[in-house]
Amino acid sequence: MFEVTTDWYLTLSAILFSIGFFGMMIRKNALIMFMCIELMLNAVNLTFISASKHFGQIDGQIAVFFVLVVAAAEVVVGLAIIVSIFRKQSSASVDVLNVSRG
Amino acid sequence: MVDLILFFIPSALIIIGALIVVFAKNPVHNAMGLVMTLVSIAIIYITLNATFVAMVQMLVYAGAVMTLFLFVIMMIGVDKKEQSSESIKGQTFLVSGVFLILISILGYVAISSEFKWDLWFEAVEFAVEGTPQLIAGTLFTAWIFPFEIISILLIVATAAAIALAYDSKRKKNDV
Numbered sequence: 572m573f574e575v576t577t578d579w580y581l582t583l584s585a586i587l588f589s590i591g592f593f594g595m596m597i598r599k600n601a602l603i604m605f606m607c608i609e610l611m612l613n614a615v616n617l618t619f620i621s622a623s624k625h626f627g628q629i630d631g632q633i634a635v636f637f638v639l640v641v642a643a644a645e646v647v648v649g650l651a652i653i654v655s656i657f658r659k660q661s662s663a664s665v666d667v668l669n670v671s672r673g
Numbered sequence: 674m675v676d677l678i679l680f681f682i683p684s685a686l687i688i689i690g691a692l693i694v695v696f697a698k699n700p701v702h703n704a705m706g707l708v709m710t711l712v713s714i715a716i717i718y719i720t721l722n723a724t725f726v727a728m729v730q731m732l733v734y735a736g737a738v739m740t741l742f743l744f745v746i747m748m749i750g751v752d753k754k755e756q757s758s759e760s761i762k763g764q765t766f767l768v769s770g771v772f773l774i775l776i777s778i779l780g781y782v783a784i785s786s787e788f789k790w791d792l793w794f795e796a797v798e799f800a801v802e803g804t805p806q807l808i809a810g811t812l813f814t815a816w817i818f819p820f821e822i823i824s825i826l827l828i829v830a831t832a833a834a835i836a837l838a839y840d841s842k843r844k845k846n847d848v
Contacts, residue, residue, distance in 0.1 A: 575680045577796055580721070583684045585779055587691055587710075589772065594695030596768040602746060606694050606707050609738070613714055616730075624721045627797035629811050632726050636812070639733055640823050644830035646738050650745045651837035658840065663749050 580621035588614035601653050601663045605646065612642045679720045686713040700746045704739060711735045723803040 591610030598604055616635045623631025653663055660667050686709055693706025711734045718727035801807070812820060 573677060575676045579680060580717070582783060583687065583717075587687060589776060589779070590688070590691040590695060593768065593772045594691075596772075597765050598695065600700065602700055602742070602749070603694070603703055606703055606742070609707060609734075610691050610694060610710065613711065613734075617714060617717065620718055620721050620723045620726065623723065623801070623803070625796050626794065627799055627801050629801055629803065629807055630815075632723050632803045632808060633812050633816050635723075635726050636729070636808075637819060637823055639729065640827065643733060643738060644826055646741060647830050647834045648837070650741060651834040654745060654748060655837050655840075657749050 577621050577625040580617060584614045584617040584621070587611075587617065599664045599666055601656075601665050602650075604665065605649055605653075609642065609646070612638055676720075679716070683713040683716040683720075686710070687717070700749075701743070704742050704746060707742070708735050708739050711739070722800050725803050725805050725808055 588611050591607045591614060594607035594610070595604055598607065616638055619631040619635045619638070623629065656668065657663055690706040690708075690710030690713065694703050694710065697703045697706060711730060715727040715730040715735070718724075718730060
C-alpha cells in the first residue's frame with residue numbers, strides 16, 4: 572500500500588534538523604548546545620545516506636565519513652574549551668561568557 | 674509492511690530522543706536521549722543499505738563521542754542549575770515563533786506537494802550496498818585528497834584539545 576520513498580527520509584531529516592536548531596536557540600548550557608549541533612549534523616548525514624540510496628552512488632556515504640570526522644574533531648576541541656572555561660567561571664552557561672579575553 | 678515498521682519505529686525513537694536532548698533538565702538524560710537518537714539513526718542506515726556507515730555510527734558516535742560527552746558531564750557536574758533568566762528579552766518566545774513559522778512552511782510544502790518532493794531524478798532500481806570494499810575503493814581513489822586533509826584536521830584537533838585542557842597554573846601550585 573505505502574512504500575517508503577526518499578521523501579520520507581528527507582522529511583525525517585528536516586524534522587530532526589529543526590529540533591536540533593530549536594534546542595540550539597533555547598538552551599543555555601554549552602554542553603546541551605553541543606548535543607544539539609550533533610543532532611543537526613546527524614540530520615545532514617541522514618540526508619546524505621538517503622541521497623546515496625536514491626541515486627545509487629556510493630559518494631554520499633563517503634561524505635558522511637567526512638562529516639563524522641569533522642564532528643568528532645569539533646566535539647573534542649569544543650569540550651576542551653568548555654572544560655577550560657569551567658575552570659575559570661565554574662559554570663557551563665553561555666550567558667556568563669560575555670568577554671573575549673580569558 | 675516490514676519496510677514501514679523499519680521506518681516508523683526508528684524514526685519515532687529518533688524524534689523522541691531528539692526531544693529528550695532538547696527538553697530534559699539533567700545533562701545525563703540529555704546524553705542518553707542523544708544515544709537513543711544515534712542508535713536509531715544507525716538502524717535507519719542499515720535499512721538504507723549503508724551497513725558499514727551504520728557500524729561506524731554505532732562505534733564512533735554512540736560509543737566514543739558519547740563517552741567523551743559523559744566524561745565532561747562528570748567533570749562539570751550534573752547538579753548545576755541552568756539559568757532560566759533570559760539575557761535577551763523574550764528570547765524563547767521569539768525563537769519559538771520563528772521555529773513555528775519554519776515548521777509550518779515545511780508542512781505546507783510537504784502537504785501541497787502531496788509528500789512527493791521534486792528530486793529531479795527517479796530513484797534507481799538497483800541497490801548499492803555500502804560494503805567496506807566498495808567504500809574503501811572509492812575513498813582511496815576519488816576522495817584521496819579530502820582524506821589527507823581530514824587526517825591533518827584530526828592531528829590539529831588533538832593537539833588543540835591537549836593545549837586547551839592543559840592547566841599550567843595548577844601544575845605550578847600543586848608541585
